[in-house]
Amino acid sequence: MPEYPPLVKKLMKAYPGKITGYKNDSLVWFDNSKMQFDNGKKNRPYDSLISSPDVEDQFYLPYSTGAILSPKKNEDPGRVRNENFFKKMYGTTKKDVIANCATVMWLKKSLNQKILFSKINGANIQLQKVSDELDLLPDSLKKYLSPLAGTFNWRTIEGTNRLSPHSFGIAIDLSVKHSDYWLWQKTKNGELKYRNKMPLAIVKIFEKHGFIWGGRWYHYDTMHFEYRPEFFAI
Ligand SMILES: [Zn+2]
Numbered sequence: 001m002p003e004y005p006p007l008v009k010k011l012m013k014a015y016p017g018k019i020t021g022y023k024n025d026s027l028v029w030f031d032n033s034k035m036q037f038d039n040g041k042k043n044r045p046y047d048s049l050i051s052s053p054d055v056e057d058q059f060y061l062p063y064s065t066g067a068i069l070s071p072k073k074n075e076d077p078g079r080v081r082n083e084n085f086f087k088k089m090y091g092t093t094k095k096d097v098i099a100n101c102a103t104v105m106w107l108k109k110s111l112n113q114k115i116l117f118s119k120i121n122g123a124n125i126q127l128q129k130v131s132d133e134l135d136l137l138p139d140s141l142k143k144y145l146s147p148l149a150g151t152f153n154w155r156t157i158e159g160t161n162r163l164s165p166h167s168f169g170i171a172i173d174l175s176v177k178h179s180d181y182w183l184w185q186k187t188k189n190g191e192l193k194y195r196n197k198m199p200l201a202i203v204k205i206f207e208k209h210g211f212i213w214g215g216r217w218y219h220y221d222t223m224h225f226e227y228r229p230e231f232f233a234i
Contacts, residue, residue, distance in 0.1 A: 007059050008037060014210075014230035015121055018089055027055065029088055046074040051162070053080045063231035065207050068215065070194035076217040078228050083163055090118050090168035094154040101152060101169045104128050107145060109135045116152040118169035123227040126209040127172065130225075133205045144202055149173035149223055158183060170227040174198070179223035198222045207232070 004012070004022045011019050011027065021028035027035045038056035049057055063077040091097035102119040104127045105112055117124040134145055150173040153166040165171040173179075180195035187193075196215050203213050210229035214221030 005037070007056060010059075010230050010233040011055075013233040014228075015089065018121065033088075035084065035088065049080050050076075051160075053082050055082050055085050058082060058085070059230075063212055063216065063228075065204075068196060068200055068203070071216060071218040071220070073191070074218050076219050078212040078226065078231060079214075079217050079219060081162075081165065086163070086165070086168050086170075090120050090170065094167070097152070097154065097167065097169050104131065106131050106148065107135050107142075108132065110142060111146055113146070113148070115148065115172070116169060117172070118152075118227075121227075121229065123170050126211070126227060126229075130206050130209050130211065133208075134202065137201060137205075141199060141201060144175050144178045144198060146175060149176045149179070165226050172225050173223040174202075174225070176223060179221075181221050181223070182217075182219045192218060192220070194218075194220055196220065196222045 008022045008027065018030050019027050020030055022037070023034065025037055027037050029035065036054060039054045041054075044057070049060060058080050060080055061075055061077040091100050097118070098116070100118050100120050101116040102124040103114050104117045104124050106115050107113065108131065117127050150166055151171070152169040153164070155164050155167060156162060157164045166173075178197050180197065182192050185192060185195070198213075198215050203215065206213060206225045210227055210232055211225045212228045212231055214224030214226070
């Protein structure tokens with residue numbers, strides 16, 4: 001690839017055929033339309049990052065795999081999302097997104113539940129691989145995997161007017177009963193205390209196939225997994 005910024009190269013590797021180049025500081029999309037990559041604003045406060053990020057801001061922190069650690073304040077790798085980027089990738093309306101979805105059979109052997117997931121970038125194929133591997137886990141871990149709390153759902157993120165990644169058919173929520181979510185926690189001084197019950201064995205299988213986990217966020221959402229291959233592209 002020519003002299004593209006390293007983060008642009010990651011996007012091109014993760015989304016081949018969707019992001020095809022880089023010109024005049026903008027991403028070039030499959031239909032030759034352009035999208036600003038970096039607006040040049042640096043060291044923005046977390047609230048403004050999360051509410052109005054450019055595409056480059058999505059990488060404000062690298063995503064780390066490995067042992068489950070308690071994230072530091074406002075460390076949410078993958079939670080900063082530019083809505084136009086996801087609309088361009090997966091569909092602008094509910095109808096468009098559905099047209100881009102395919103069926104995944106969740107836990108074929110033990111449950112065989114049909115769920116809708118985007119087929120853009122082969123996200124559905126990756127989720128099927130995840131599911132097939134999860135199916136091989138010991139029965140003691142199956143309670144985390146169903147009933148599912150949600151997959152495709154055109155909705156905003158609780159307490160915001162931003163579209164949830166569930167709107168784009170790239171996110172899946174496992175069992176609520178065995179999960180923790182930052183908004184459920186009553187804070188005394190505004191500081192969150194990290195909580196998690198999701199076993200690392202489950203997290204590892206998702207990450208292996210290009211999914212990030214909401215349990216690695218300060219604003220933890222431990223049932224939540226989201227297809228974001230750019231965080232694993234080298
Ligand atoms: Zn979720």
